[in-house]
Amino acid sequence: MNLSFIDWPVQKQLTEEKNVLNIARIKVLSSSLHLRLVSNALLLALYVAENHTFQVKRVGFLTGVVVLYYFALRLGLNWRKAIHIAILIFVLIIWSNLFLYEDGFHVVTLQYVVIISIYGFYGLGSKWGTFYSLFAILPFFIYMYLGHELGTAIPWGPLGVSKMTIAVLLLHNFFFLFLINYYFFNSFYSTISALDARTMELTSSLAFQEESQKKLESEFKHQKLLLASISHDIKSPLRFLMATTGRLAKSNPDLPTIRAISQSSYRLYHFMKNLLEYTQFRYRNTRVTFNYLDVHELVDQKFAIFMAEAESSGNKFLNTVPQGVILKNNVQLLSIVLHNLIDNANKVTSKGLIEVTHKDFRDEVHLIIKDTGPGMDPAIISWVNSSEKVPGAELDPESFGMGLVIVKEVSALINARLLAEPNEKLGVAISVIFKK
Known part of the structure; x- marks a missing residue:
């Protein structure tokens, strides 16, 4: 089944984002938005059938807000701001449930507290998650402070609505939590898999580097031995040749050939000495x-x-x-x-x-x-x-x-x-x- 339409309102945000965790957050935002539209359509139909006039107006207004929110995302609304707005909408639902209805304290309302807390932590991080968790339970303290009794038997949903309506409300919240866990755990395992693959690649590269290092060390030792051999087997005879031809040149100043040989051997000796000193310095790496x-x-x-x-x-x-x-x-x-x-x-x-x-x-x-x-x-x-x-x-x-x-x-x-x-x-x- 092609579900690419789900990402339609957040295509711009997904294109700009490279972080795997943030992509999961954006996908949760988009999926929950479509879930909200579907559940609102079902609730609107059920409330009309059950003749709940106020609930029809309330859900209709909320649907209008969700549609505006949908197009704001499509136009490029920042996903972090969008999550803040979504959480505030859930907070308003809690307030309206508690203070605009009699017996507004029920399981559906409590579920919104859980949703806000999880959405805050997963979507915005620990700082905002803590803030919104405390902010979500604030209306319950005010509700109790104003003298409302909570009681031990907490109803499933609003009084006077059918079981089907309550089921839609509960299932909406359940699927919302499911989407959060699905996308975040999916991104988590994708990241772990990528890290495992990268670790294996780095391990393989490290093994290759270690093997290359051993070869270089072996070559280095060989070249040091070769350098020592050159220093002993070439430099020493050159020194002897230079000294001998020097003495011959002094003894026979009228022989230009001997003098030329003496000068050449002298120059060659010092060239080799100079080159060996330079090479030895490099190999010592001091x-x-x-x-x-x-x-x-x-x-x-x-x-x-x-x-x-x-x-x-x-x-x-x-x-x-x-x-x-x-x-x-x-x-x-x-x-x-x-x-x-x-x-x-x-x-x-x-x-x-x-x-x-x-x-x-x-x-x-x-x-x-x-x-x-x-x-x-x-x-x-x-x-x-x-x-x-x-x-x-x-x-x-x-x-x-x-x-x-x-x-x-x-x-x-x-x-x-x-x-x-x-x-x-x-x-x-x-x-x-x-x-x-």
């Missing part, structure tokens, strides 16, 4: 600690590494950082940044100048590495100045090497940002900027 360091001294140390290669390329190093400039940072990570920037500058420059200078501003300290090489591609400058750690697909990593990628990532670890811009005449100037 907290970055900051200590005070002498910037001028650190720059001199880095220049010393590339001095021989600079001489072979006809380059000159210039450290214009004043002596005594102290910076609080991580020595190891800042050393990696300087190493890569000086190395890049030295590689692209021929018979030029590589300078490291320093500028002290009010809120920032700039450590600037300048060269007089061919300059830097605008796309690379744009990437260096951006917050992106990894270059985009439009950039070829081979055009600038791994060094800049390392510098970008490490600069974030030491709370620094990079600014690349063309040098005054030739080359490029890259500033490592620290907040004070």
